[in-house]
Amino acid sequence: MSPGIETQSHSRDVFTVDGVRRGMRAAIPMGIGVAVYGLVFGLLARQVGLTFAENLLMNVVVFAGAAQTASLDFWTYPLPILSIVATTLLINLRLILLGAAARPWLRALPDRQVYPMLHVMADEGWAVAMNARRRGERDIGFFLGANLFVGLCWLPSIAAGHLIGGGVGDPAAVGLDFAFTTIFAATLFNGYRSRFDLVPWGAAGAAALLAWQLLPGTWYVLVGGITGFVTGFAFGKPVPASEPMLDGADGADGADGAT
């Protein structure tokens, strides 16, 4: 599963097993949130009629919780395959942004290792890894470890949810439906580096809210992401590759950084 354990030295970005371990450890809180969500998905999928084998297969080969959840809305027999696939594509367009943002880091590895690795890239693990990179992490193993760990939390919880098939209370009753929002918010704040961050983030947030009001589906993620990128591109101060991206690795006082 792991794409070879060799260290590339033509860049400061390396791949080590230790990095994989660190990535996995860093993804533990996210993994817990994912497991809760997975339990719910496993249950829902069973309710709309997926067999255990279909459910597991979908989660191994598609592995995109948000899109899968949306597809379950259409999952009535005979299956409207076109609607299911189109919805999946629309919701997963944001993964294009994730891969693009990961390129400057992952490109130190050969394509034959990166492309298999990209299959396990999902929002949660990616967020943990990219956040660590903002704080100076260089090990590509960390990227793989964080994403892999999220996948390893997801699959058993899907299976468990399917097998339990009921009897799990309403997650909303204890606020668990808000778990992802809080963990994404925590990750966002954790990546705070300098006052300038608030400019692209603010622009992205405003654009996302606007798009959420005006556009159907989940276009708002794409609109917000692209707005943040363009704002950072236009007004951000380029970081020379030779310098660490972060002053003070703890980030507690990151506010006096690059402003």
Place this chain on the structure above:
Amino acid sequence: MTIDPNALLAIVLMAVVTYACRAGGYWLMGRVTMSPRVETGLTYLPGAVLISLVAPAMAEEGIPGVCAVAVTAIAMRRTNNLLVAMVAGIGTVWLVRQVV
């Protein structure tokens, strides 16, 4: 352990378009020469995607959502611990929902 042929077809096609998105962005950025400005822009992408996920969810939830995100921010700043911040946020949304 049965798999319906139509379900299999749907799942395979879902997998194809999903992997195309995962690999597509990475591939695309390899086709263009990345200037330092583009790389700088890309470093803001994770935060931009995160806030784009958070802001509408918070707005939809209303007051409990705003409180939960604020508590999450404070907890994160104080403890620097993702798990603590998550639990604090979930607890807040649950608590405020009882009141509002």
